[in-house]
Amino acid sequence: MKRIRVNEDVCIGCRLCEISCVVEHSLSRDILKAFKSESPPSLSRISVRQAKDGFLPVRCLHCPEPACVDACLTGALSRDPSSGLVLYDATRCVGCWTCVIACPFGAITPDAARQSIAKCDMCPDLDVPACVAGCSNRALTLEEAAVEAAILESVER
């Protein structure tokens, strides 16, 4: 499965990943329209946060045992075993935000305007997710992750 990796050591907090994410998830996919005219605006699925001595881009890690899926009241969140991705179906979401408090990484953004949430979908229409493509100093990279081993380990705990 594909995973977005972060190298915090080279993140400079420029937030270009956030901008790329907003544009990719906007209606127009046009940077000016996305930021200046679309209403409600699309929200970034990645959020650059201040760490003690640097920055960490916080985003959905597509957990093997996702707490958000357990918490989801409506079946809007699910884990696709073949891709390893935690998928979100906005048509089933009611914006109760139980997933927001269930996520131990704070990676789910409540979207009050749409009564829904915003979370990383790994940009299904792109070969490389927009945030990775938009990160000029390679703090974000796309890698293969050995996900199956992690699942097996987590069965007994």
Added chain:
Amino acid sequence: MGRQVSTRYLLIGNSAGAIAAAEAIRELDTAGPITIISDERHPAYSRPLISDYLAGHRSIKQTFLGGPGFYSKNGIETVLGTKATRLDIEGRAVELDDGTALRWEKLLLATGGSPIRPDVAGISRSGVFTFTTLDDAVALRREIDAASRVVVIGGGLIGVSVSQALVSIGAKVIIVELMDRILSAALDSQASAMVEARLREAGVKVITGRSVEQIIGARENGRRAAGVVLDDGREIACQAVVSAVGVSPRTDLVSGTAIKTRRGIVVDSHMMTSCPDVYACGDVAEVYDFARGETRPNPIWPNAVMGGRIAGHNMARAPGLPARAYEGSTNLNAFNYFGMAIVSAGIVEPPKNGGYRVLRSQTSGGRYRRVVLKDGRVVGAIFAGDIQSAGVVYGLMRAAIDTHRFEKALAAEDFSFASLPPHARQRLLDRAGIEEDGRNAGR
């Protein structure tokens, strides 16, 4: 003598716990017969969504879980609209109210909770409703319109949810709450006041510190509820009453059996009851509360799903496969009341002199934050307004991570996962099954 039927896995109940258990069973046993029985006639639905249905935001079908064909796809037999009336542990059978005797090899009790009936004169009048099932919501929606005045007894989770739905269809709502504030089990006085202010803005009348003493009938038709009398003598006219004073574990089926109960059905960490091959989960079961360090019923959806998954795995596992254990839970609430986000978990109003410490932020612009600590560990939290990183605090709480060295960060405005020191981050990553993230990744 009625019909006799047998199954391998019998699940009593058809909500979060039973559905999660059925899915977990199917991961290990693709062929063993599963039977779900429930006295509710609907396929599994999202119980919290009944307020969305009442508000007119969703159809009945849009509350259903699992999608069309869920039961047939998973090879699950359903017996809906039928009540289990007697449980025979020794004989491994249940009797149903249609006379059928159903034999099982493994049993899951996921019977949920039933509304507590307050001791109020006139409570059995017509026009008095409860609000825990989809049929309750259907009945309310049939009776209530924009011209209705409704008294809601109880300002807890159910009372506030039903009020929000009733207001959005135009009804006038009066909440009568016995305690000095609404949502007292989930929120501290400050957050509770924020919700109350929002309810009042939406036109809900909130009366606290009062109880309903009597539900009175109409002059022309005395059987039907037409008003309530409060304990201070005040009379409030209304067309309907919703009784929402709480829910208690639905243990009637196991009373008189060998299955041990306290406040709910007692289970071990494998979700097994005191009787072998009999499991319980969800609102009916007593589970370990990691914030309080004791077992108690924890009637919330995610707890039912997690417990159901553990129960299902352990019911279906082959002897060689390790059992799964439930790590515990605590109360967890997410509110989106009229667009205001508030989440809370664990102990939010700790007793004085119990060794608790409370960190709190200033309230500004609808934002408020409170973190309750004991011995350096988070045992409770409230986030209002900006809730994005509330889950990180809840994660620290679940993992019992010592926060001594970074506790100041917890209530800070810019708190996030990035604020945590490396060891705390790694603990949360490990628990989610993720090897590494951040510092050394990508090198």
